[in-house]
Structures are given as structure tokens and as C-alpha cells.
Amino acid sequence: MARSQIELKVNGKSVEALVEPRTLLIHFLREQLNLTGPHIGCETSHCGACTVDLDGKSVKSCTIFAVQADGADIRTIEGIANADGTLHAIQEGFREMHGLQCGFCTPGMITRAYRLLQENKNPSEEEIRFGIAGNLCRCTGYQNIVKAIQFAAAKLNGVPFQEAAE
Amino acid sequence: MARQRAYGIADRIGAASLNGVPTISRVNCESGVCEGGVPVIPAAFSYHRPKSVQEAVALLAELGENGRALAGGHSLIPMMKLRLASPGNLVDLAGIDELKGVRVDGNDIVIGAMTTQHELIVSNLLADKIPLIRETSLQIADPQVRYLGTVGGNVANGDPGNDMPAVMLCLGASYSVTGKSGERRIAAREFYQGAYLTALETGEVLTTVHIPAPAAGHGWAYEKLKRKVGDYATAAAAVMLTMKGGRVENCSIGLTNVADTPLWAQEAAKILTGSALDVVTIKKAVAAAEVITSPASDARGPAQYRTKMAGVMLARALEHAKSRTGG
Numbered sequence: 001m002a003r004s005q006i007e008l009k010v011n012g013k014s015v016e017a018l019v020e021p022r023t024l025l026i027h028f029l030r031e032q033l034n035l036t037g038p039h040i041g042c043e044t045s046h047c048g049a050c051t052v053d054l055d056g057k058s059v060k061s062c063t064i065f066a067v068q069a070d071g072a073d074i075r076t077i078e079g080i081a082n083a084d085g086t087l088h089a090i091q092e093g094f095r096e097m098h099g100l101q102c103g104f105c106t107p108g109m110i111t112r113a114y115r116l117l118q119e120n121k122n123p124s125e126e127e128i129r130f131g132i133a134g135n136l137c138r139c140t141g142y143q144n145i146v147k148a149i150q151f152a153a154a155k156l157n158g159v160p161f162q163e164a165a166e
Numbered sequence: 167m168a169r170q171r172a173y174g175i176a177d178r179i180g181a182a183s184l185n186g187v188p189t190i191s192r193v194n195c196e197s198g199v200c201e202g203g204v205p206v207i208p209a210a211f212s213y214h215r216p217k218s219v220q221e222a223v224a225l226l227a228e229l230g231e232n233g234r235a236l237a238g239g240h241s242l243i244p245m246m247k248l249r250l251a252s253p254g255n256l257v258d259l260a261g262i263d264e265l266k267g268v269r270v271d272g273n274d275i276v277i278g279a280m281t282t283q284h285e286l287i288v289s290n291l292l293a294d295k296i297p298l299i300r301e302t303s304l305q306i307a308d309p310q311v312r313y314l315g316t317v318g319g320n321v322a323n324g325d326p327g328n329d330m331p332a333v334m335l336c337l338g339a340s341y342s343v344t345g346k347s348g349e350r351r352i353a354a355r356e357f358y359q360g361a362y363l364t365a366l367e368t369g370e371v372l373t374t375v376h377i378p379a380p381a382a383g384h385g386w387a388y389e390k391l392k393r394k395v396g397d398y399a400t401a402a403a404a405v406m407l408t409m410k411g412g413r414v415e416n417c418s419i420g421l422t423n424v425a426d427t428p429l430w431a432q433e434a435a436k437i438l439t440g441s442a443l444d445v446v447t448i449k450k451a452v453a454a455a456e457v458i459t460s461p462a463s464d465a466r467g468p469a470q471y472r473t474k475m476a477g478v479m480l481a482r483a484l485e486h487a488k489s490r491t492g493g
Contacts, residue, residue, distance in 0.1 A: 043207070134310040
């Protein structure tokens with residue numbers, strides 16, 4: 001089958017590649033670009049571990065072909081940290097609030113939270129839970145994931161983070 | 167026939183989330199369908215990205231049964247990954263600007279087929295004119311799926327589990343479809359013929375959804391029972407309602423995933439019209455709605471339970487819609 005030429009931006013860098021049309025974006029990122037941050041969890045569009053940011057949308061990269069991303073601007077977990085190499089507020093939140101246990105879902109959680117906080121600077125707990133409903137954590141560590149995102153929102157808004165009483 | 171087969175397929179995908187079936191896709195990967203070290207799961211296909219409806223329609227006409235239109239891809243790609251669909255050609259509609267957006271056209275609200283669920287949710291025009299759409303979109307799948315999943319794909323696919331078809335029956339919408347021989351308009355209420363079987367002919371593309379603007383002050387609700395986020399409905403009900411002097415003036419009801427097609431519950435709506443939505447009349451209407459259902463017994467519950475849940479969703483939707491009238 002003929003390969004297609006695609007040109008896209010990944011984590012700020014221009015990429016040109018030849019892909020088979022049937023190559024899924026997650027496989028392209030992991031196998032051709034060696035970006036193994038986005039994980040393959042369920043491969044069935046459920047778990048969200050493969051979430052990347054594509055043209056301002058959170059997408060499950062296991063459910064889109066690389067060829068569909070021709071011309072797109074993609075950000076993976078590898079492109080989330082600040083330009084100077086310090087952790088992004090969301091990454092810091094996950095560290096400070098123990099937002100990960102095994103860590104498998106974390107890249108997807110952080111990339112999804114990144115877009116969520118772009119769209120809603122100060123989400124309520126309910127809005128965070130609704131916003132990350134497409135990401136599963138099989139350690140069931142949601143409580144601290146929500147706190148991590150609240151921490152990040154507070155930091156990005158320049159206000160002190162106050163943990164809600166339980 | 168191919169479409170009939172597809173029904174079982176979708177059921178298996180639905181069951182996958184419950185029974186942990188995703189190993190199916192791994193089997194395909196291990197079976198050695200790899201090239202250049204890149205694992206690939208779907209069967210090979212050629213990819214086309216036309217720039218206009220005309221170009222897409224010409225392509226699809228030429229490809230016939232060997233071509234499939236690709237919208238958001240969140241029904242088709244999972245099927246392709248499981249090798250339960252293997253079109254030789256995908257005609258991606260994403261590059262066609264004329265298929266995007268929401269606009270007013272006379273008395274109609276017109277939604278381009280490639281408008282995503284996310285775009286429906288953030289549309290001020292829809293929130294103002296037809297809030298039922300936003301309420302429904304918010305209950306479809308999860309955020310990632312809503313960023314890519316489109317209204318056109320949702321209504322054209324003919325999956326009885328999809329939410330928008332029953333909503334379109336409820337709203338009295340119609341679909342513009344374009345084929346090689348031109349454009350035609352099909353009422354949503356005449357579009358659905360069976361599971362994955364619609365009035366859309368091979369080679370035709372659904373381009374726009376036309377919805378008559380609902381009366382100001384109407385009440386609306388979409389009540390959906392699902393086991394978890396991202397699931398199809400166990401049963402769901404859409405209601406549009408206008409009241410005058412404490413009585414129902416107009417009422418329309420759509421039901422999701424309790425038959426091979428979405429259902430327009432005409433008899434139930436007729437029973438309610440003129441009533442004050444009292445308990446006795448609602449009971450009668452619920453019974454009339456339940457009687458037209460014929461759900462499958464599956465992982466979401468036995469048929470009898472799903473029929474009853476359709477009734478419960480309808481009763482809730484009526485109450486919710488009533489509370490929103492007159493605003």
C-alpha cells in the first residue's frame with residue numbers, strides 16, 4: 001500500500017514522515033518518533049492513556065490515523081514541561097499531591113488536564129471530574145489526581161492552593 | 167448484508183468494555199501484520215482527503231462498496247481496528263470546510279455534518295435556540311471522543327446506541343444528503359430502517375442537519391441511563407414540550423437504544439397533549455411508549471428491564487422538560 005507523506009508539528013518541532021494510511025497516531029508517535037510518553041492502555045478508545053493534544057483538542061491517539069494528523073500541531077507529555085526544563089504546574093501538582101501511583105495513566109491525565117485548564121482556568125471539583133472522564137486510572141487514584149489538577153489551577157492562577165476538607 | 171453483520175460487531179465492541187475483550191485487537195497485532203517495525207492493526211486502505219462535497223461524492227461514487235466516508239472516526243476506526251470493518255478506501259471529510267458550523271437559515275437551524283460534539287456544546291446559538299442538543303452532546307461518550315465525534319457521523323451511522331438520532335426524531339429534523347445524482351432531503355423520522363440500515367444510499371454523503379427552530383419558552387430534556395461514562399444508553403428519552411395555560415400544547419418524544427432504530431413515540435405524545443401532565447396521564451403515556459420498544463437483552467440488562475427504564479427515563483424527561491417551560 002502506498003505510503004502518504006505527512007507534515008506536522010510535534011512538541012514545537014516540524015516533522016515530515018512517510019506513513020502507511022493505516023498507521024494509528026499512537027504507533028506513529030511511539031514507534032517512528034520514539035515518543036513513548038503516550039501509552040497504549042486499552043487500544044479500544046476507552047482508557048485515555050494515549051491522550052495527546054492535537055490542534056487544541058484532547059484526542060485519543062489510538063483512535064485516529066497518523067495520516068489524519070497531516071498539518072496538525074501536536075503536543076505529547078514530552079512537550080508539557082516549561083521551556084527552561086522546569087516542571088509544568090500540572091506535573092508539579094501530580095508530584096506534590098501524589099497524583100500517581102503506578103504512573104501508567106499519568107501522561108494521558110496530564111495532557112488532558114493541560115487542555116482542560118486551557119479551557120477552564122478555575123474548574124470546580126465536579127468540572128475536573130467531568131473533564132477527565134475519558135481517562136481511567138486503574139489504581140483508582142482519582143482523589144489525588146483531582147487534587148493535583150486543583151493544585152495546578154491554583155498555581156497557574158497565582159493563588160495559594162487550599163486543600164478541601166475531607 | 168454487510169450492514170446487518172455490523173450490528174453484531176458493534177455489540178461486541180460494546181461488550182469489550184465490560185468483558186475485557188480488547189485482546190481481540192492484540193491477536194491481530196501478534197499475527198504479524200507489521201511492517202517496518204510499526205505495528206498496524208486495521209487492514210490496509212487508501213486514504214483520500216477531498217476538499218469539497220462534490221469531490222467527495224465523485225470519489226465515493228467511483229469507489230462504490232469499496233469506499234467509506236470517514237467523519238470523526240470514533241465508530242468506524244474501532245471497528246477497523248478489530249478488523250470487523252475493512253474498507254479498501256477511506257474518504258476523509260475533515261478537509262471540507264462547507265461541512266462545518268452552525269447557522270440560521272430562515273426558520274431552520276442548520277448544522278454541518280462535520281460539526282463535532284464539542285462544537286455543539288460550546289455553540290451559543292444552539293444553547294440559545296435548541297438547548298436539547300447541548301444537553302445530549304454532554305452525555306455522549308467522553309471529552310476526547312466529543313472533540314472528534316461529529317453530529318453527521320452520529321446520525322448517519324445508524325447505530326441504535328447513538329444518542330442524536332432519537333433527538334433528531336424528537337426535533338423533527340431532516341437531513342440533506344448529496345450523491346452523484348444530486349441533493350435530496352430526508353426526514354429523520356423516515357431515515358432509520360434497521361440497525362445500521364438507513365435511507366442513505368451507497369455513495370451518498372450526509373451534509374447538513376436541518377432543525378426547525380423550536381418555539382420560544384419550550385421545555386426540553388434528554389434523560390439517559392448508562393452504566394458508566396462513555397457507555398451507550400441502557401435506555402434514554404428525549405422530550406420537547408410547550409405548555410399553554412398549564413396544559414401541554416405540543417409534545418414530541420424520542421427514545422434511544424430500545425429497538426433496532428431510534429423511536430418516535432407518537433402515541434405517548436398524543437396522550438400527553440392537552441393534559442396537565444398529571445400522574446395518571448404520564449403513566450398512560452409511559453405505558454404507550456414502553457409498548458413500542460423492543461430492546462435486546464444484553465450486557466446492559468434484560469429486555470424487560472430496558473423497556474421499563476425507557477419508561478422511567480421518559481417520566482423523568484417529562485418532569486424535567488415541564489420545569490423548564492415558559493422561560
